[in-house]
Amino acid sequence: MKLTAILSLLVLAPVALANPLEPGPAAEGLEVREAAPEPEPFGSLENIFEKRSCKATKCVCNKVQGQFCGNTKINAACLNSHVYECNRSTGKACDYGVRNSCKKCGKLSC
Numbered sequence: 001m002k003l004t005a006i007l008s009l010l011v012l013a014p015v016a017l018a019n020p021l022e023p024g025p026a027a028e029g030l031e032v033r034e035a036a037p038e039p040e041p042f043g044s045l046e047n048i049f050e051k052r053s054c055k056a057t058k059c060v061c062n063k064v065q066g067q068f069c070g071n072t073k074i075n076a077a078c079l080n081s082h083v084y085e086c087n088r089s090t091g092k093a094c095d096y097g098v099r100n101s102c103k104k105c106g107k108l109s110c
């Protein structure tokens with residue numbers, strides 16, 4: 001019980017401290033882990049065309065709508081140097097691909 005509380009604080013702290021008003025990656029498994037681990041084989045293919053040039057990912061985010069640079073230290077699914085858009089309602093981010101500023105300094109603009 002106590003240990004669990006401490007552990008969750010340790011996991012939450014970096015995200016909470018980073019910048020509460022800005023979108024960013026969230027550690028996997030905190031709140032938005034899905035019940036079904038298997039992605040549907042056909043549905044996901046169709047979604048790619050619905051969502052502009054933004055590719056669905058397993059990168060979970062802090063439910064603040066907007067773009068952010070991935071950070072594998074926080075979540076291995078949010079790749080460094082890639083820019084993501086956090087979806088406020090799903091808590092998942094889609095991938096816009098590599099951005100130079102993310103690669104250079106880990107931010108949307110350096």
Ligand SMILES: *[C@@H]1O[C@H](CO)[C@@H](O)[C@H](O)[C@H]1NC(C)=O
Nearest residue numbers: 065085086087088089090091
């Ligand atoms: C968030 O995801 C939902 C479900 O996929 C989608 O309908 C909605 O348009 C998305 N919102 C944004 C801002 O991308």
